Amino acid sequence: MKFEAITIKDIAKALxxxxxxxxxxxxxSYEISLETKKLVLEYAEKNNYHPNPIALSLKERKSxxxxxxxxxxxxxxxxxxxxxxxxxAYNNGYNVMIAQSxxxxxxxxxxxxxxxxxxxxxxxxxxxxxTKDFSYLKELHSKGMPxxxxxRIVNEIDTHKVIADNYKGAYDAxxxxxxxxxxxxxxxxxxxxxxxxIERLAGYKAALAENNIEVDDxxxxxxxxxxxxxxxVEEVVSELFNLEQKPDAIFATADKLTTNCxxxxxxxxxxxxxxxxxxxxxxxDLTELLDPPLSIIKQPAFExxxxxxALLLQLIESKRPVTDFETRVLPTELLIRGSTRKIKSKExxxx
Amino acid sequence: MKFEAITIKDIAKALxxxxxxxxxxxxxSYEISLETKKLVLEYAEKNNYHPNPIALSLKERKSxxxxxxxxxxxxxxxxxxxxxxxxxAYNNGYNVMIAQSxxxxxxxxxxxxxxxxxxxxxxxxxxxxxTKDFSYLKELHSKGMPxxxxxRIVNEIDTHKVIADNYKGAYDAxxxxxxxxxxxxxxxxxxxxxxxxIERLAGYKAALAENNIEVDDxxxxxxxxxxxxxxxVEEVVSELFNLEQKPDAIFATADKLTTNCxxxxxxxxxxxxxxxxxxxxxxxDLTELLDPPLSIIKQPAFExxxxxxALLLQLIESKRPVTDFETRVLPTELLIRGSTRKIKSKExxxx
DNA sequence: TTTTTTTACGCAATCGTTCCCGGCAACGAT
DNA sequence: ATCGTTGCCGGGAACGATTGCGTAAAAAAA
Numbered sequence: 001m002k003f004e005a006i007t008i009k010d011i012a013k014a015l016x017x018x019x020x021x022x023x024x025x026x027x028x029s030y031e032i033s034l035e036t037k038k039l040v041l042e043y044a045e046k047n048n049y050h051p052n053p054i055a056l057s058l059k060e061r062k063s064x065x066x067x068x069x070x071x072x073x074x075x076x077x078x079x080x081x082x083x084x085x086x087x088x089a090y091n092n093g094y095n096v097m098i099a100q101s102x103x104x105x106x107x108x109x110x111x112x113x114x115x116x117x118x119x120x121x122x123x124x125x126x127x128x129x130x131t132k133d134f135s136y137l138k139e140l141h142s143k144g145m146p147x148x149x150x151x152r153i154v155n156e157i158d159t160h161k162v163i164a165d166n167y168k169g170a171y172d173a174x175x176x177x178x179x180x181x182x183x184x185x186x187x188x189x190x191x192x193x194x195x196x197x198i199e200r201l202a203g204y205k206a207a208l209a210e211n212n213i214e215v216d217d218x219x220x221x222x223x224x225x226x227x228x229x230x231x232x233v234e235e236v237v238s239e240l241f242n243l244e245q246k247p248d249a250i251f252a253t254a255d256k257l258t259t260n261c262x263x264x265x266x267x268x269x270x271x272x273x274x275x276x277x278x279x280x281x282x283x284x285d286l287t288e289l290l291d292p293p294l295s296i297i298k299q300p301a302f303e304x305x306x307x308x309x310a311l312l313l314q315l316i317e318s319k320r321p322v323t324d325f326e327t328r329v330l331p332t333e334l335l336i337r338g339s340t341r342k343i344k345s346k347e348x349x350x351x
Numbered sequence: 352m353k354f355e356a357i358t359i360k361d362i363a364k365a366l367x368x369x370x371x372x373x374x375x376x377x378x379x380s381y382e383i384s385l386e387t388k389k390l391v392l393e394y395a396e397k398n399n400y401h402p403n404p405i406a407l408s409l410k411e412r413k414s415x416x417x418x419x420x421x422x423x424x425x426x427x428x429x430x431x432x433x434x435x436x437x438x439x440a441y442n443n444g445y446n447v448m449i450a451q452s453x454x455x456x457x458x459x460x461x462x463x464x465x466x467x468x469x470x471x472x473x474x475x476x477x478x479x480x481x482t483k484d485f486s487y488l489k490e491l492h493s494k495g496m497p498x499x500x501x502x503r504i505v506n507e508i509d510t511h512k513v514i515a516d517n518y519k520g521a522y523d524a525x526x527x528x529x530x531x532x533x534x535x536x537x538x539x540x541x542x543x544x545x546x547x548x549i550e551r552l553a554g555y556k557a558a559l560a561e562n563n564i565e566v567d568d569x570x571x572x573x574x575x576x577x578x579x580x581x582x583x584v585e586e587v588v589s590e591l592f593n594l595e596q597k598p599d600a601i602f603a604t605a606d607k608l609t610t611n612c613x614x615x616x617x618x619x620x621x622x623x624x625x626x627x628x629x630x631x632x633x634x635x636d637l638t639e640l641l642d643p644p645l646s647i648i649k650q651p652a653f654e655x656x657x658x659x660x661a662l663l664l665q666l667i668e669s670k671r672p673v674t675d676f677e678t679r680v681l682p683t684e685l686l687i688r689g690s691t692r693k694i695k696s697k698e699x700x701x702x
Numbered sequence: 703t704t705t706t707t708t709t710a711c712g713c714a715a716t717c718g719t720t721c722c723c724g725g726c727a728a729c730g731a732t
Numbered sequence: 733a734t735c736g737t738t739g740c741c742g743g744g745a746a747c748g749a750t751t752g753c754g755t756a757a758a759a760a761a762a
Contacts, residue, residue: 004495005470007718018742023720033740050468054414055718057405058747074434079425086451095469098449100437117401118446119356144355262640284637289613291642358748369712374750384710406748409717 006047015039026051057119065095066312067115069125071103071226077255077283077301078126081150084305085124092313094121103225105130112136116145122312126151129191129226146315150308153195153327160311161327164299166196169332170203173251173279173297176334178211181342182249182277186219186240188233188261189253190226197222200253200281219247227256230263237264249340252280262290262339278339292338300330357398366390377402408470416446417663418466420476422454422577428606428634428652429477432501435656436475443664445472454576456481463487467496473663477502480542480577497666501659504546504678511662512678515650517547520683521554524602524630524648527685529562532693533600533628537570537591539584539612540604541577548573551604551632570598578607581614588615600691603631613641613690629690643689651681 008026012019017036025032025040026049032040043049057063068085070078082098089096097120099111108128115123123145125137134154141147141157150162177185187204190197205215221236223229233256240247250265252258258280265272272278272292279295287294307328315322359377363370368387376383376391377400383391394400408414419436421429433449440447448471450462459479466474474496476488485505492498492508501513528536538555541548556566572587574580584607591598601616603609609631616623623629623643630646638645658679666673 008720009718019719020721020743021741023718024741027720031740036740052409052718053469054405054408055747056720058403058409058717059719059721061747063405072434073424074427074430076425079430083423083425083451090465095448095465097446100434114441114446118404259637259640266640286610286635286637286641289610289617289641290637291640291644293642359750360748370749371713371751372711374748375711378750382710387710403748406717407750409719409747410749412717 005052006049007052008049011040011043011047011049015043062121062316063095063119064093065097065118065120066122066124066309066316067097067099067111067118067120069099069101069108069111069115069123069127071126071128072100072228073098075255076285077151077299080283080301081126081305081308084302084307085309086305087302088306088309088313094309094313101128103129103228105133109136112140116140122146122148122316124148124150124308124312127154127194128152129194129224132193144321146312148308148312148315150304151196155195158325160308160315160325162304162308162311163195163199163327163329164304164332165329166199166332167203167206169281169297169299169334170200170251170253171207172203172332172334173295174204174207175211176295176336177249177251177277177279177340178207178213180249180273180277180340182340183213184216184219184245184247185213185249185251185277186221186247187251187253188221188223188236188240188257188280190222190257191224192222197253204251216245218243223257226254227252227260230260233257233260234264237261237268241268247276249277249342250280252278254280255282255284258282258294258296259284259287259290262294266291273339273341277342287335288337290339292341295337295340296335298333298335300333304330356403357400358403359400362391362394362398362400366394413472413667414446414470415444416448416469416471417473417475417660417667418448418450418462418469418471420450420452420459420462420466420474420478422452422477422479423579424449424451426606427636428502428650431634431652432477432656432659435653435658436660437656438653439657439660439664445660445664452479452482454480454579456484460487463491467491473497473499473667475499475501475659475663478505478545479503480545480575483544495672497663499659499663499666501655502547506546509676511659511666511676513655513659513662514546514550514678514680515655515683516680517550517683518554518557520632520648520650520685521551521602521604522558523554523683523685524632524646525555525558526562527646527687528600528602528628528630528691529558529564531624531628531691533691534564535567535570535596535598536564536600536602536628537572537598538602538604539572539574539587539591539608539631541573541608542575543573548604555602567596569594574608577605578603578611581611584608584611585615588612588619592619598627600628600693601631603629605631606633606635609633609645609647610635610638610641613645617642624690624692628693638686639688641690643692646688646691647686649684649686651684655681 008019008022012022022040025037073079086096101108105128148160153161208215223232225232227233250261252261270276282296283298283301287296359370359373363373373391376388424430437447452459499511504512559566574583576583578584601612603612621627633647634649634652638647
């Protein structure tokens with residue numbers, strides 16, 4: 001089975017012209033008479049002619065498609081980012097090829113090789129939690145592949161980057177927890193060396209320090225797969241509960257981490273926010289409907305996607321190699337809801 | 352900026368061979384001596400040669416990429432389906448190009464034209480809520496484009512289709528509501544002529560009929576954008592509340608519809624399930640954490656994606672035109688949780 | 703040795719499009 | 733009459749890879 005489309009040759013044959021003339025007529029070249037142009041244009045229109053993008057790609061040595069690699073699309077944050085990317089891409093005639101690493105370095109590499117062998121013109125990527133070896137990305141970058149990092153960025157590669165203000169987001173969240181009366185605040189986070197982990201934990205620690213609360217390393221837990229695997233969250237939560245001095249609140253640094261912590265606390269019969277405060281980074285629009293409604297730090301995901309794509313277009317369409325790179329830092333939003341209302345629960349106790 | 356890859360010509364030049372010899376050596380042709388093969392293979396390996404897929408596409412007249420059109424990817428059901436599609440596609444060397452219609456007929460048409468002009472080898476689509484004119488799809492299909500419909504299918508086009516057992520899913524849900532003690536069960540659904548609406552409402556009506564409950568058309572509401580626009584759900588819910596005889600339960604036929612109904616009920620201070628039962632189709636894994644935990648009908652989304660892609664591959668790779676089409680109907684899953692426990696709330700009242 | 707067969711490779715067309723050249727009218731200027 | 737211009741168009745190479753066909757040299761058969 002195949003789907004045959006009309007070509008420039010068909011038009012040429014039908015009209016008794018050469019392919020060059022037809023091509024020029026379609027591109028409205030000054031070398032072609034108005035008469036011929038009209039003839040060709042009308043015939044093309046009538047027969048629904050569209051230039052074959054594959055032939056164009058071969059000729060122009062570019063595919064007008066870009067690759068996007070994220071850990072998974074079934075994640076509100078990433079699907080919102082992708083929406084942002086696509087909105088700009090489509091407006092500029094670019095196609096977006098999406099691939100998922102599922103937090104696996106191997107799958108990320110496979111996707112990377114697949115996409116580059118598919119001749120993408122550029123790449124937007126948020127690396128997987130497993131990725132520690134950036135040599136392939138570096139090689140790609142040094143060979144001239146335009147790359148934009150977002151979310152989980154690679155500091156040692158010099159190119160455009162787009163991130164949320166992770167430091168401030170975490171700082172605000174932790175400060176809010178402290179102001180709400182929590183003192184032993186655990187951090188459930190992504191793997192240690194991930195850029196977002198480093199930035200968010202720095203904000204967390206700064207807020208603690210500012211309030212004269214000592215940082216307790218036993219309260220900081222890392223999930224190797226960013227919460228994608230339920231059991232890893234289960235493990236760190238039970239570690240926290242086995243501590244001699246249990247935490248009175250949890251700050252989770254990623255979407256899946258936040259919701260899975262809630263799932264585990266409920267399973268354990270822990271009352272949130274009375275027995276344990278909970279808040280974290282999240283971009284799902286369901287958090288306010290949860291029991292209890294979750295306090296969250298929200299990232300401007302759609303906008304991050306838009307900016308990433310715009311920056312990538314800059315790289316792709318620049319004539320000369322770009323050397324002046326920027327890192328865009330976008331503000332996060334703090335949404336305070338029921339899961340951190342310790343004060344209120346105290347009032348209840350008093351009443 | 353550009354990313355230059357090594358070609359067969361480069362290898363030929365470097366080794367003093369012709370391109371045909373190199374090509375044949377790489378494909379392990381019997382016409383090439385072991386010596387030459389080894390030479391070429393080693394050089395190709397060392398220089399990380401990959402055949403240019405664009406050149407291959409041009410030659411073979413196929414792109415080894417397929418198009419997928421859904422209303423939005425930021426929807427658990429569709430992102431799960433896409434995961435299923437991708438898993439099969441990648442295993443077979445196919446690339447997946449994803450486009451979103453956002454429930455707009457115009458955007459769907461644009462995407463369709465874009466994808467087909469990009470020479471996709473096949474198409475998997477769940478039509479938008481707005482789509483009533485299938486002429487373009489029909490034309491595409493008659494021209495030989497392999498198409499598989501899933502979820503929202505088009506009955507008048509004869510090709511492979513993959514759906515959940517919408518009738519039974521809705522029937523089970525409605526029956527469960529009735530057994531839980533609800534009598535005036537409203538249906539908040541997608542636009543009237545959509546395949547899933549027709550099937551699900553049929554199941555709903557059958558369950559009512561079986562329990563000697565008259566179907567009240569004023570209790571059946573349609574949301575033109577499938578709940579993507581919050582205000583449309585707001586409108587139909589307030590219509591339901593303005594009824595002389597208000598419903599005592601809502602059955603929602605889609606993910607966004609279900610969660611937005613809950614959002615609206617909470618905003619109105621309605622207690623679920625005591626004052627109003629609520630359940631619906633949903634594939635998010637957060638429903639059990641909601642307040643109250645939602646009873647849902649879940650579709651085997653990932654599997655639906657896998658099957659859709661497998662069927663599409665059948666169409667694409669078949670030598671002769673396929674005339675024997677099948678419609679796969681997959682079972683749904685009924686998950687009973689707190690949002691439909693009217694009985695329990697009665698007990699409470701008694702207590 | 704001559705003829706036939708086999709081995710191992712090159713030439714060139716092809717996919718659809720663009721674009722550099724070159725050419726041929728017609729026309730005005732010299 | 734000749735030259736230069738302009739307008740209009742066709743030929744053919746190129747992008748990267750595959751493949752049918754042709755063919756030189758080497759090996760085998762006569």
